[in-house]
Amino acid sequence: xxxxxxxxxxxxxxxxxxxxxxxxxxxxxxxxxxxxxxxxxxxxxxxxxxxxxxxxxxxxxxxxxxxxxxxxxxxxxxxxxxxxxxxxxxxxxxxxxxxxxxxxxxxxxxxxxxxxxxxxxxxxxxxxxxxxxxxxxxxxxxxxxxxxxxxxxxxxxxxxxxxxxxxxxxxxxxxxxxxxxxxxxxxxxxxxxxxxxxxxxxxxxxxxxxxxxxxxxxxxxxxxxxxxxxxxxxxxxxxxxxxxxxxxxxxxxxxxxxxxxxxxxx
Numbered sequence: 001x002x003x004x005x006x007x008x009x010x011x012x013x014x015x016x017x018x019x020x021x022x023x024x025x026x027x028x029x030x031x032x033x034x035x036x037x038x039x040x041x042x043x044x045x046x047x048x049x050x051x052x053x054x055x056x057x058x059x060x061x062x063x064x065x066x067x068x069x070x071x072x073x074x075x076x077x078x079x080x081x082x083x084x085x086x087x088x089x090x091x092x093x094x095x096x097x098x099x100x101x102x103x104x105x106x107x108x109x110x111x112x113x114x115x116x117x118x119x120x121x122x123x124x125x126x127x128x129x130x131x132x133x134x135x136x137x138x139x140x141x142x143x144x145x146x147x148x149x150x151x152x153x154x155x156x157x158x159x160x161x162x163x164x165x166x167x168x169x170x171x172x173x174x175x176x177x178x179x180x181x182x183x184x185x186x187x188x189x190x191x192x193x194x195x196x197x198x199x200x201x202x203x204x205x206x207x208x209x210x211x212x213x214x215x216x217x218x219x220x221x222x223x224x225x226x227x228x229x230x231x232x233x234x235x236x237x238x239x240x241x242x243x244x245x246x247x248x249x250x251x252x253x254x255x256x257x258x259x260x261x262x263x264x265x266x
Contacts (some may be wrong), residue, residue, distance in 0.1 A: 002043060002071075007036060007152035013070050015093070017063055025061040027096075032063030038164075038235050039067070045132075045162075048072035053120070053130045054078070056112045057147055058137035062090030069103050072132075077103045078124045080117070082137065084108035084142055095199070111137045111147040128189055129156035137166040141207050148212065149253060153246030158228070161239045166213050166232075196223050199209065212253070219256035226256050 002012045009018040009029075016029040025031045032039070049072040049266065059065055059081035069077055084107050088127035094103050098207075104124060115261075121130075133151045135144055144163065152161050213232065216239055220227040 002039075004036060010036070010039065012067070015066065015070065017067065023061075026062060027088060027089055030063040030066050030089060030093075031061040032067060033060050034064065035235075041235060042067065043071060045160075049074070049077045049131060052132060053125055053128065055080070055130055055133045055151060057133070057135045059083075059087060059090065059105055059107070060136075062087040062093070062105075064134075064136065065090060065103065065105065066093050068134075069097075069099060072103060075193070076124060078120065079103070079105045080109040080111060080137070081105065081107050082110055110143075111135070112143040114146055114150045117147060117150045121151070122247075125154070130154050130159055131156060132160050132162070134162045134164065139165050139209050141209050141211055144209055145212050145253060149251050150248055152241060153248040153251045155241040157241055157243045159241045161241065163213065163237045163239070164235070166237045167212050168233065188208050214264065215253050215257060218259065219253065222257050230248070 002009045002010055007019070009016060009032075011017070017032050017039075018029055019033075019035060020031055021033050023031050034042075046068065052072055052074045054068060054072060054074045054077045056065060056068060056077065056079045059079050065077065065079045068074070086105070086107050092104060094100055094105075106120060109120075111117065130151070135147060135157065137147070138144060148161065148163075155161060213230075216227055216230055217236070220230050223242075225242050226244040226246060227239055229240040231238045
């Protein structure tokens with residue numbers, strides 16, 4: 001049972017959580033970098049995932065890992081984090097609750113390192129496929145595509161791959177546009193100059209993560225054999241794996257579709 005405390009946080013199985021992006025988790029209260037609406041989606045997602053095999057990319061302050069372990073009661077939950085510094089609150093939570101055999105955090109792990117990610121999967125899940133993968137890590141296109149290609153084939157048919165914040169760049173651009181529309185002409189001109197100078201100094205802006213979502217939409221449009229279903233909302237994209245035989249060593253998203261009309265550009 002989860003008890004929501006307004007818009008400040010929630011409590012589950014004696015553990016307190018606060019929403020936010022500033023601060024650190026403690027043994028008394030975890031910081032979770034998600035909104036209440038997204039937490040409520042996780043509650044629904046995990047209802048039918050008992051004794052499951054889960055992989056989460058991105059640990060941050062450990063709030064999401066702790067929540068998943070309480071909601072889904074997984075047989076094995078492996079979490080990978082780029083930062084090499086362990087989250088003390090998460091380590092204490094795992095030890096205090098006797099979860100060292102079920103919840104397995106790995107630090108200093110690059111989600112784009114296919115060989116290392118594959119080796120960990122082989123070690124941690126030798127007996128069967130995955131049920132759920134959640135990517136809440138870099139939110140960068142190249143890195144996210146590589147981890148998708150490494151982990152999606154390891155899902156069972158019907159298993160789910162969740163990409164959080166797939167639209168982050170898009171929403172940020174929307175907010176910038178709204179701000180500029182409310183500015184005076186001189187302020188708007190100054191903002192446009194700043195953006196132009198940044199583009200020149202940074203070079204070609206990186207392609208946003210939502211290109212991967214478009215690629216997967218095209219894959220589903222071509223066939224449901226690999227991507228059986230794809231659901232998109234403002235919080236995440238959920239991809240359901242189809243029955244195709246996919247090799248984690250050779251699988252590439254680009255092999256699933258043809259960009260006949262060149263809509264993806266570069």
